[in-house]
Amino acid sequence: MKGARRGPRWPARHWLPQVLASGLLLVLASVVIASANDPKSLPRHYSDVSGTLSSTGVIIEDLQLCGCWTGLNGQSQKKVKFKITNNTTDTWVYLEGGPNSHVHLVVSYADSFRPVLKMPNPDAGTSQVWLPPAGTPPNTQVKAADEIREVDPIAIEAPALVTELGVEQGWTAWLLPANPAGIVQRDPHRSNMVTFPTMVGQEWLAPGESYYDDRLGFGDWVFYLPLPPEAEWMATSDMMPTTSLESAQTDKSYKILGVAIVDDDGRLLGFAPVPPETVWSSASDF
């Protein structure tokens, strides 16, 4: 035993840097692995949003919101269509959805509820789905995600913006990112039913560019809207997108305030309010 202890030993000045470097690599690898596996660790570059609702940097026009309330995992589906124009000189807008989407639905909830978004995860495996002629979009191939991932929405806390949004006492406005483009979820209870897909024809909107697609089901962004426990029945009644729910009922649980474009630094580049939800705006119309 003693002999073994007397074996060749490196001077401290030789092995210390290697141990430190190895430790650093180990820590970095752990962070990377943890980021890949933990669905809640998808980082935003900001913790709060700044700016004003009447920004002219990015213009949102002709905004439509579907009258659709059903969905999966205790969430409603919301589909919007709009024309977007980037009037900035130096900011690119990321049009496709996902956890770091620049396109958000602004929704206020009572403070007793903290929303956690469960969106399709295209990184965990997908299968091909062919949307039928009656689908939106019709006759189109999309991917169905095998798994979901949780995403923490960002709360809007800047006092000036809270005031501009008219957020009521005891409520908080949240930014819900759009679903990843071209990805749906299968309804586990109905094999032939899937959720609506975000369908956007380009990934980035350069300064000076506009984007709009008037084709049925294209130029659409889809959001999953977490529902407070007392309102989860809205999502489970049926997968058909149109029901008789109206703002009088939904307002008690949540209020959709508008669509916001927020960049990686938390700057509000554009905003458009939405009218109260109505049965008249069918998801199959756009």
Added chain:
Amino acid sequence: MVASRKRLIGDSFGWPQGVLTFSLVISVSVGAVVSGLALRENSKAQLNAQVAGGQAGLSWTDTEVSGLTYLDKDLRGTTAQGASIENVDFQGSDLSSSDFRFARFENVNFSGTSLCAVDFRGADLSGAEFLDQAADVNFLLYDQDTTFPEGYDISVVRGPLDTERVNLLYSCSTGTTQLMQLSEEEGT
């Protein structure tokens, strides 16, 4: 609500009778042509003054109004809660952000009129004309007590706003968002 309703009757610009009389004297003095020009300029001045003071539009709350014509006028922010409005032509005018709660309309022309963010809750629009030809009905507010003209396609307007909302965000011009207060309760 309409117990002490005022009366407002005219045939041109909807001015009070005293002003019309004054205009008539001016007209007699300087001639019909000059008078007509002055009338238009005065009307613009009145409206501009209201806009400059942050109070555009007409003030018709609890007022009986009849026989008036407003062609292509900027009447944004009109307040006409509980008003009785008959034989009025709003063709081509901008009535956005106006308050017509519990108002009654009879033979009122809305052709080409902007009704963006107009509050028609409790209003009787059964006598409205050409409501289906209004230029803009975005954020038009109505509730279960609103009466629309027979045959009107209600699907073209959003809502109804049968809700306990304190306020409502709306936009009547691109890139501009405003907040409409719907009840006395304060927001934040």
